[in-house]
Amino acid sequence: TFIGFAVLDCLYWAYIGAFLGYISTYLLSNGLSSSLLSIVLAGFMAASFAGAFFWGGMCDKRQTNKKIFLLEFPVSIALAFIIYFMASRNIWISAILYPVFGFFNSPLGSNLDSWMLRSFDRSAAVYGRARAVGSIGYAVMMLVCGQLINYYGYSVIPAATAISAAIVFVLALIMREKPYETRKTSAQPEKAGFADLLKIRPYAFMIVILFLTGLAISPINNLKIIILESVGGDVSSLGMDAFIGVLFQSVFIFISGQLKLIPKGIRLFLIPLLVLVTLSLTYFAVAPFMIILGTVINNVSYGIMLPTMREITESSVSGSLKNRAHAMCDATYGSFAGVIALIYSGFLMDTFGARSVALLGMAVMLVPVAMTFVTMLKEMRKA
Numbered sequence: 001t002f003i004g005f006a007v008l009d010c011l012y013w014a015y016i017g018a019f020l021g022y023i024s025t026y027l028l029s030n031g032l033s034s035s036l037l038s039i040v041l042a043g044f045m046a047a048s049f050a051g052a053f054f055w056g057g058m059c060d061k062r063q064t065n066k067k068i069f070l071l072e073f074p075v076s077i078a079l080a081f082i083i084y085f086m087a088s089r090n091i092w093i094s095a096i097l098y099p100v101f102g103f104f105n106s107p108l109g110s111n112l113d114s115w116m117l118r119s120f121d122r123s124a125a126v127y128g129r130a131r132a133v134g135s136i137g138y139a140v141m142m143l144v145c146g147q148l149i150n151y152y153g154y155s156v157i158p159a160a161t162a163i164s165a166a167i168v169f170v171l172a173l174i175m176r177e178k179p180y181e182t183r184k185t186s187a188q189p190e191k192a193g194f195a196d197l198l199k200i201r202p203y204a205f206m207i208v209i210l211f212l213t214g215l216a217i218s219p220i221n222n223l224k225i226i227i228l229e230s231v232g233g234d235v236s237s238l239g240m241d242a243f244i245g246v247l248f249q250s251v252f253i254f255i256s257g258q259l260k261l262i263p264k265g266i267r268l269f270l271i272p273l274l275v276l277v278t279l280s281l282t283y284f285a286v287a288p289f290m291i292i293l294g295t296v297i298n299n300v301s302y303g304i305m306l307p308t309m310r311e312i313t314e315s316s317v318s319g320s321l322k323n324r325a326h327a328m329c330d331a332t333y334g335s336f337a338g339v340i341a342l343i344y345s346g347f348l349m350d351t352f353g354a355r356s357v358a359l360l361g362m363a364v365m366l367v368p369v370a371m372t373f374v375t376m377l378k379e380m381r382k383a
Contacts, residue, residue, distance in 0.1 A: 001119055001120075001175075001176075002120070002126060002129070002130060004171065004174070004175050005115075005116050005119060005120075005130050005175065006129070006130040006133040006134075007133075007171060008112070008168065008171040008172060008175060009112060009116065009130055009131060009133055009134030009137070010133045010134050010136065010137030011137060011164050011167050011168045011171065012108070012109075012112060012134065012137075012164075012168050013134040013135065013137045013138035013141075014137040014138060014140070014141040014160075014164045015141075015161060015164040015165045015168055016109075016138060017137070017138040017139075017140075017141035017142040017145065017242065018141050018145055018157060018160035018161045018164055019080050019084075019157060019160075019161045020105075021138075021141070021142050021145065021238075021239075021242060022145060022146075022149065022154070022157055022235070022238075023080075023083065023084065023157065024037060024041070024222065024223070024225065025225045025235060025238065026084070026087060026154045026157060027040070027087055027091065027094065027095070028225070028226075029154065030087045030088055030091050030094075031091055032091055032095065033346070033350070034223065034226055034346045034349050034350050035346035035347055035349075035350050036095070036346070037223070037346060038219075038222075038223065038342040038343070038344075038345050038346025038347070038349075039342070039343065039346065040095045040098050040099070041098075041222050041223075041338065041342045042338070042339045042340075042342040042343045043098065043099035043102075043339075044098050044099045044101070044102035044106075045102065045106075045218075045334070045335040045336070045338035045339045045342065046099065046102075046335070046336075046339045047099035047100065047101075047102040047103040047106075048102040048103065048105075048106030048107070048331060048334065048335035049331040049332075049335040049336045049339065050103060051102065051103035051104060051105075051106055051107045051331075052106065052107045052110065052327035052328060052330060052331030052335065053194065053324065053327065053328065053331070054103075054107075055068055055072060055107040055111065055327065056107060056110065056111070056323045056324040056325075056326065056327030056328065057323075057324055059111060059114065059323040059324075060320060060321065060322075060323045060324055063179075063180040064177060064180075065111050065112070065114050065115035065118070065177060065323070066115060066172065066175070066177040068111060069108060069111050069112060069115065069172055070169075070172055070173065072104050072105070072107065072108055072111070073108060073165075073168070073169060073172065074169065075104045076101060076104045076105035076108065077161070077165045077169075079097055079100060079101040079104065079105075080101060080105075080161060080165075081158060081161075081162075082094075082097055083097050083098055083101060084157055084158050084161075085158070102335075106330075106331070106334070106335060107327055107330075107331075109330060110323075110326045110327040110329070110330040110331075111323070111327070113127075113131065113310065113326060114322065114323050114326050115177065116130055116131070117310065117314070118177075118178050118180070119176075119177070119178050122314055123257075124256050124257050124260060124307055124310065124311055124314075125256065125257025125258075126257075127256070127307075127310070128253050128254055128255065128256030128257055128259075128307050129254055131253050131256075131306070131307075132250040132251070132253040132254035133250075135246050135247075135249050135250035135253055135303075136246070136247065136250050138242070138246050139242060139243045139244075139245075139246035139247050139250065140243065141160065141164070142238075142239045142242035142243050142246070143239045143240060143242070143243035144160075144239070145157070145160055145239060146235055146236045146237075146238055146239015146240065146242075146243075147236055147239060148160075149235050149236075149239075150234070150235055150236045180319075194328065196321075197317065197321065197324065197325055197328060200316050200317060202312055202315075202316045203312060203313060203316045203317055203325065205371075205375070206268070206309055206312050206313075206329070207328070207329070207332050208368075208371070209268060209271065209272060209368045209371065209372060210305075210309065210329060210332045210333040210337075211332050211333070211336065211337050212272070212337070212364060212365070212367055212368040213271060213272050213275050213301075213305075213333065213337075213365070213368055214332065214333040214334060214336070214337030214338060214341075215337040215338075215340060215341050215361075215364055216275060216279060216341075216360075216361035216362070216364040216365045217275050217278065217279070217298060217361060218334075218337055218338035218341040218342060218345075219341050219342060219345035219348075219349075219357035219361070220278070220279070220282055220294075220298075220357065220358060220361065221298075222338065222342060223342075223345065223346070223349065223354075223357075224238060224241065224291075224295075225238050226349060226354050227282065227285075227291060227354045227355060227358075228241065228288055228291055229354070230353070230354035230355060231285050231286060231287055231288055231290070231291060232287065232288060233288035233291065237288045237291075237292075240292065241288075241291060241292045241295050242295070244292055244295070244296060245292070245295035245296050245298065245299040246299055248296050248299045248300050248303065249299035249300065249302050249303040250303070251303065252300055252303025252304055252307075253303050253306055253307060256306075256307030259304065259307055259308070260307075260311065263376075263379055263380075264308065264311075264312065264379070265372070265375050265376035265378070265379035265380070266376055266379075267304050267308045268308065268372045268375065268376070269369070269372040269373055269375070269376045270301070270304055271301050271304055271305045271308070271368075271372070272301075272365055272368035272369045272372060273369055273372075274297050274298065274300055274301035274304075275298060275301050275361075275365055276362060276365040276366070276369055277294075277297050278294040278295070278297045278298040278301070279294070279358045279359075279361040279362045279365060280294075280358075280362060281293055281294035281297070282294045282355060282358040283355050283358035283359050283362065285355065305333075309329045309333075310326065310329075313325045313326055313329060341357075345357045348360065
């Protein structure tokens with residue numbers, strides 16, 4: 001089971017690296033401006049946020065992750081190919097379809113995580129090792145694709161996407177799914193929405209931290225190629241940036257079982273603090289290596305954040321709401337915050353320069369750093 005899920009997760013994230021890792025760069029090369037790309041990405045993230053709640057709810061309602069994954073994934077792949085091949089013919093069709101792709105594709109990651117967690121009997125250590133293999137798959141694909149695109153052009157994107165996606169679909173068909181836990185009577189309502197999840201205090205606090213962190217870092221993560229080019233980088237630099245950064249991320253996800261020994265308050269403080277350091281390096285960067293160093297630090301933050309948010313969700317949210325809660329964590333950090341950030345970030349970049357978004361992000365990050373610092377101090381006094 002472990003090897004099967006590790007390979008599945010590895011190739012799933014390799015597929016993400018092959019397509020999502022470079023499609024923004026490809027759209028820019030086909031004439032989309034930074035401002036328009038940021039609006040398209042905002043639409044993508046808004047649809048991703050809606051999709052997270054819809055598909056997470058479907059998993060809870062149907063009591064299955066596998067069947068929902070197998071329903072979403074082929075639609076995502078079909079949309080990915082349409083977006084790629086239409087970009088050189090009619091960029092507006094690709095721009096319109098990109099948010100639709102987000103609705104189907106973005107919730108797949110949290111769906112697969114929930115599937116793995118149940119299969120591993122909620123073991124953070126086993127999950128962390130399997131998920132770390134996924135990060136390595138993403139890192140290697142980003143590095144390889146970056147180099148190949150430099151030599152052979154963007155036709156590498158559909159080829160790499162097709163190969164990885166085909167294997168993912170076959171593996172998802174083969175992998176077994178453990179039955180859901182028998183539902184128990186709970187004070188939490190069965191048909192719950194986002195507002196009901198926010199009534200769970202530890203979960204709600206974490207959601208606020210994820211939102212503010214995502215708000216600050218989203219423009220850097222999603223428009224990285226523009227920032228790299230502003231300091232002399234290129235597409236191969238983007239691949240190297242992702243490869244080195246995600247390798248560090250995978251180490252921290254791999255040791256997630258050991259990370260539980262560190263009090264949650266300290267981990268929650270480190271997450272925004274490291275992102276603040278990333279944004280500072282990005283703003284003051286004079287060469288690609290400084291951007292890459294910032295990416296490494298940001299990925300360490302994410303490597304701490306991912307298992308921590310899974311742990312808090314598993315421990316504070318009832319079984320009937322877990323899929324929605326996991327999906328909401330991912331969507332809040334990666335989608336909802338991104339929608340807001342990307343609405344203005346393209347304009348900021350075009351008007352004040354590529355790294356202006358980093359300065360604004362630094363100001364935003366002071367809030368979660370202060371919030372988690374106070375919480376950490378309270379936790380230490382109780383200990």
